[in-house]
Amino acid sequence: MHKRFLAVFAYIGAALSLIVAACTPFVLLGAFSQAVARTGIHVDAVYTGGTISRTVMRDGYQVDIYRPVQPHALQNVQPFVQIAFRPADSLPLRFSDEIDLDGDGRPDVRIRLVVPKDRNARPTGEVFALNDAYRSFRLPGSDRGFSELIAQSNGALLVRVPINSQLASR
Amino acid sequence: MASAAIPHPKRRPPPFRSVTRSALLTLPIALWALLMFTPTLRSPGLNQHIGAFATIAFMTALFFLMMRTGKTYRWRRWFFVALGFLFPVGFIASLIHLRGSMSISLEHMLGGDTPFCHMVIPMIIIPAALTRTVIFPGSILPTASNPHSIAVMIALWLAFTLVLGKAWCSYACFFGGIEEGFAALPKHIKIRKLDPRLRLVPWALLIVVAVLSAALFEPFYCRWLCPFKTVTEFPTVTSVQTAIQMAIFVSLFIGLVVVLPFLTKKRTQCGFFCPFGAFQSLFNKINLFEIRFDRTKCVDCTLCQTACPTMALSAQSIREGKTLLNCMKCGACVDSCKKHAAVWHLKGTPVAVKPERARLLFLYGAWALATMLGGSILANSLATIIGFLPLR
Numbered sequence: 001m002h003k004r005f006l007a008v009f010a011y012i013g014a015a016l017s018l019i020v021a022a023c024t025p026f027v028l029l030g031a032f033s034q035a036v037a038r039t040g041i042h043v044d045a046v047y048t049g050g051t052i053s054r055t056v057m058r059d060g061y062q063v064d065i066y067r068p069v070q071p072h073a074l075q076n077v078q079p080f081v082q083i084a085f086r087p088a089d090s091l092p093l094r095f096s097d098e099i100d101l102d103g104d105g106r107p108d109v110r111i112r113l114v115v116p117k118d119r120n121a122r123p124t125g126e127v128f129a130l131n132d133a134y135r136s137f138r139l140p141g142s143d144r145g146f147s148e149l150i151a152q153s154n155g156a157l158l159v160r161v162p163i164n165s166q167l168a169s170r
Numbered sequence: 171m172a173s174a175a176i177p178h179p180k181r182r183p184p185p186f187r188s189v190t191r192s193a194l195l196t197l198p199i200a201l202w203a204l205l206m207f208t209p210t211l212r213s214p215g216l217n218q219h220i221g222a223f224a225t226i227a228f229m230t231a232l233f234f235l236m237m238r239t240g241k242t243y244r245w246r247r248w249f250f251v252a253l254g255f256l257f258p259v260g261f262i263a264s265l266i267h268l269r270g271s272m273s274i275s276l277e278h279m280l281g282g283d284t285p286f287c288h289m290v291i292p293m294i295i296i297p298a299a300l301t302r303t304v305i306f307p308g309s310i311l312p313t314a315s316n317p318h319s320i321a322v323m324i325a326l327w328l329a330f331t332l333v334l335g336k337a338w339c340s341y342a343c344f345f346g347g348i349e350e351g352f353a354a355l356p357k358h359i360k361i362r363k364l365d366p367r368l369r370l371v372p373w374a375l376l377i378v379v380a381v382l383s384a385a386l387f388e389p390f391y392c393r394w395l396c397p398f399k400t401v402t403e404f405p406t407v408t409s410v411q412t413a414i415q416m417a418i419f420v421s422l423f424i425g426l427v428v429v430l431p432f433l434t435k436k437r438t439q440c441g442f443f444c445p446f447g448a449f450q451s452l453f454n455k456i457n458l459f460e461i462r463f464d465r466t467k468c469v470d471c472t473l474c475q476t477a478c479p480t481m482a483l484s485a486q487s488i489r490e491g492k493t494l495l496n497c498m499k500c501g502a503c504v505d506s507c508k509k510h511a512a513v514w515h516l517k518g519t520p521v522a523v524k525p526e527r528a529r530l531l532f533l534y535g536a537w538a539l540a541t542m543l544g545g546s547i548l549a550n551s552l553a554t555i556i557g558f559l560p561l562r
Contacts, residue, residue, distance in 0.1 A: 044307075
């Protein structure tokens, strides 16, 4: 009797798995993806740059200043702050800007950028730290991966400024 | 004068089922395939239509042959090898179309344009559970520049895993077909003796990769060990480190995916290296379908052991009438067994009582999902290839 029940349950399970297979492309795929997205998981801030803290409007473009990103313990990335100049198409070919990164009303870095006409080419430039909290760098010339870069992505020109002190918090 | 003995012509075994019965059993799959490709057939594009029709015919014909001959592995292999060799074509073409290059640059990573692949799943679990963070430079939901998003791939994997368990590795993994193709090439096995402890390597690698990925907060396997970067996408070589990474990817690909499968007729990357395969083995515990051995018929000829592409059988396991945990339900052992001792089985039912019923229940789910995922890859790749042909 027990074996018979087990067999009935097995066939019910097999039928259910067929139903799952049949529903996957129409219902389950969308539902599962939405459920995964609803869990609140997000891509690591080392790749996305984190969340925007403030937006400053300039003549013809805007500057999004992100919250500082503090990498995890053994992650091979230095802490950084991301700045996005957008839209990249509206940026002058050469420009310089002073940015207040921590919101204290005083500029923290001076950024000079050369935006190539070919939007697939890499932009170049220099970041001058105006205080000890941030580090200066020049590109091309130094390459520290995700924490020190000037790049074009998704219609914006991204600059990541490495942080010297541990003032950053996730 | 003694007459010379006339050799008996080699007789083909009688078909497993009649044509009519096989066709009737194939009908649901034919309709399913048509349904899957209806959106493609409704949209404009001759190449896409040809690709879709060819795939519908291919998948339906293979299922019909499975029904007609009673063999699973033999026909599944055609699909799987086609998937393995055509996937890179369509994938590389879409990469070049979307971003102009097969290599992935820093800009693409920042933009979330890295397609997510199932191999990453075991590496993201611990960091996602602890910090809700995905340590992969993709996007959670699909975007115009990255349709292969993290949520969609996880959802696909989840559905397949619920239905098939580790059979993901023989019906869905678009990488496994490449080595299965190379393993199918030689007539005879060149290296016969393989240390059974090699089966433990994927488990060890799974632990190492999961722990290192969680500690370093990066997908360690993708960064350093994935052989399939060679035929999909790879980091732009800009430094000594990326050059070393590329050298590792290419060496592993040539060794584990081309040379060793050719010499051993085994899926060496899947059986002796792939940490995702080890992870997927765990889901065989909750999956209803399995391969079992009818001990009353088994003569311990070890033909099944030789046929198994991932060494998922041992003398001990056969004596116990079971496969090992890493069985991917490809059906090679069942096809090779001359005594019909190796059988498909639905857990909870008596062994070898109605094995064909268990096989049918498994195959309908497996082939439906294979048509959905693998079929769409085949159709897309065929359309890409047709687009390259100088037909006009």
